[in-house]
Amino acid sequence: MPSPELLARLAELSDLNHAGQILAWDQQVMMPPAGGAARGQALGTIESLAHDRLIAPQLGVLLDAEDFDDPVVRTVRRDHDVARRVPGELAAEMARAGSDGFEVWLRAREANDFKVFEPALRRNIELARRYADCFADVEHPYDALLDRFEPGTTAAQVAALFMRLRGGLVPLLAEIAQQPEPPPLSGNFPTSAQRDVGLQIVRAMGFDDDAWRLDDAVHPFAASPSPSDVRVTSRFEDGSLLGMFALMHEVGHGLYERNVDPALARTTLDTGVSLGVHESQSRLWENLVGRSEPFWTFWLAPLREQMPDTLGDVGLDAFLRAINVVRPTLIRVEADELTYCLHVILRFELELALIEGTLDPGDLPEAWAAKTQELLGIDVPDDLRGVLQDVHWSEGAIGYFPTYAIGNVLAAQLWRALRADLPGLDDELRAGRYGDLRDWLVEKIHRHGRRLPPPQLIEQAVGGPLDPTAMLEHLDAKYRALYGIG
């Protein structure tokens, strides 16, 4: 048990993070537009106060006096050591460049012109390399960047993982592309009906009004200032059902935060351990539950009741085919379950080359187009639908993208493991019940918070390291069946 002095410092740090989460959530969901400038400054101050506290030498002295085997001590020690490796000036410069870069990115998008964005990207790449230089002991500079989002995973591991994914996904996609496309659902999906059924679904998943909120946001996200206060956002559109899957995705994130062991409250360990593990939770609910036959065996009827004009004549099989269309497309966030990882691989390979210096930022649009052709077999018509589509690099988040694919891979591994433990799961899903599934995830993942390093958590949950086999086999079986490929 850490000393009261250490716990008091961690509580203060947690409270600053809590304030930062609320300021950021409010900015996206509630704040009137004119409040933006002052909010940016306030958020910067809160983050900088938290950073100061994390790198405080007194924190190091307190940690030195503690039992290193205590998970709180070990985790905070690592946070402290990593943060101290980065000079304050560089950290501040990265924050400024990220904020500036975001504004430039918005302008470049308006102009649909990568050239506008290029200098800001160049600066972010340069700063990312200087950041990596602070960690001379890593095998590859990219490792230091990735570690910010996925502690314990290296560029070499990601490259190996992605090689396997490429090898499995590209030929499968080519086979599917030769099949006729299933008929799409036609008609309107009224947003009020989507919200209504969506809320029924997420309440069954574990959302409740005592500890959760649901609001609208342009880009759906989840936030949790504390495990007892979880906020998800959604965006429904009349033209498609995607908003319902996005809602399940965010509630998947939220369930992770909600179910961290209360004993970790205000230790800074009371949150998800990495972006990849977090994404495994959202993707599991969105795709492995939410795009499955057992799930819709229960939910299609209530949805059809609310949309009789659109779904009145649609049977379960046709519905499942329509919500599981596989098609190479240009935009990552609209990609299907199968092609999604190819978008991630594309970004990983490009940012790796940018960091290694083998690709100049000025040549990025051409490289983007070539990779899109190589991985997805389609042309990129302009920058907006190419290199300018994602916000991440503009804010300096280089090393972030692989976590999306790690999440997909881990979700399939968890799915395989939990199905072995829960033989009656499909029957539960067909009855609209998620208690056993949720309990399993809480037991294996959620309750641990940041207590275990991600590789150890994964090993413990699925009996081995990150491995794409389960995902490739799942996709192969699912889409061969749906598309009637032998």
Added chain:
Amino acid sequence: MPSPELLARLAELSDLNHAGQILAWDQQVMMPPAGGAARGQALGTIESLAHDRLIAPQLGVLLDAEDFDDPVVRTVRRDHDVARRVPGELAAEMARAGSDGFEVWLRAREANDFKVFEPALRRNIELARRYADCFADVEHPYDALLDRFEPGTTAAQVAALFMRLRGGLVPLLAEIAQQPEPPPLSGNFPTSAQRDVGLQIVRAMGFDDDAWRLDDAVHPFAASPSPSDVRVTSRFEDGSLLGMFALMHEVGHGLYERNVDPALARTTLDTGVSLGVHESQSRLWENLVGRSEPFWTFWLAPLREQMPDTLGDVGLDAFLRAINVVRPTLIRVEADELTYCLHVILRFELELALIEGTLDPGDLPEAWAAKTQELLGIDVPDDLRGVLQDVHWSEGAIGYFPTYAIGNVLAAQLWRALRADLPGLDDELRAGRYGDLRDWLVEKIHRHGRRLPPPQLIEQAVGGPLDPTAMLEHLDAKYRALYGIG
């Protein structure tokens, strides 16, 4: 112009206040209930970090090197000196006692039993006296308590002011009480219609969606994390129109915050200067504008259109009489324009006696009943409708109540002064236009923020000190006319 070093410290302090405002607003308006415990801790940490920064010796050193005639330097110097007079342990103990006291007060209200609350109140009184002891140079210990909310005003000044108010209000109320009560408005006031017309009204006052929000709250209030982000709350009920007046009241507060000189941004001076001056703005809009004939000459028609069943047959005179009923009642927050100050005087006289030690907290219910009889001529049936009705003392806010009456008094003085400057005002109000009125308030009050001490601001705005004459003459003329008293 203060040095960059000083301004950087004030910006950090402002940002912490900004975060505190959002955390508190969110707690009352948005937060799911289970988030309360963690939110209380986060708010406590933010407030304590702000307090640490305000009392930092380095801030004193920086201030010493500055020009004392600069309004920012003078104001912050005063904040710093006052905060430094209070030992950290006492400040922390007061914060804890306030938080505990609030919980005990809630329990006492559930039991409708002052005895439950008595120990917490006794502790708060004791701590308030210890706080006052830190300011040995004040004439009366109450001065130190009042100064937290109304800098520059003393207990002696309040007592003199209230003596005049008592002398004018008690006999006027007695005269009115002998008149027949005007017929009340009967029927329903649909909340949607109140909200709709209420929004039209406050938009005409200056509310806009670029920099404002309106939400529901159990107890309406206004908050502004920055002058470009103003948040008001309302509570409408089918049974009465009071929510519309409460909305104008809160938007009156909001306009003050919204119109502080942008040059004061992030100096800690970019907010209202005192609670009394703040209340003068809300009361001016609520009562002097909102309960007047010229105002409703414009707005009765749109309101009637939305509530044809209730207001279809109600003429302007009958409507004005109904929204200006004067009647001695038990609950301060429901009191009318005339009796409101009597509720404040009651609380001031009691808390003064508690601080002086001439009244024991145990004897408070009897003293409350006696004062209610003396000032309002009515009996107090129980603690809920007596001594347990207000939250203030439970949180340790002793010295707060007088600011409500100061606000009423100052509102009438401002009203008199601005009517002299704006001879066409009634015609503007009858046309639903508030531009000249708002400009006058911005010029005389809002833009100054905390640049001038309240007594100097008041002197400059109305040409003299706080004086109840304008208010007493206003009430006398208005209610003699409405009640047909010679």
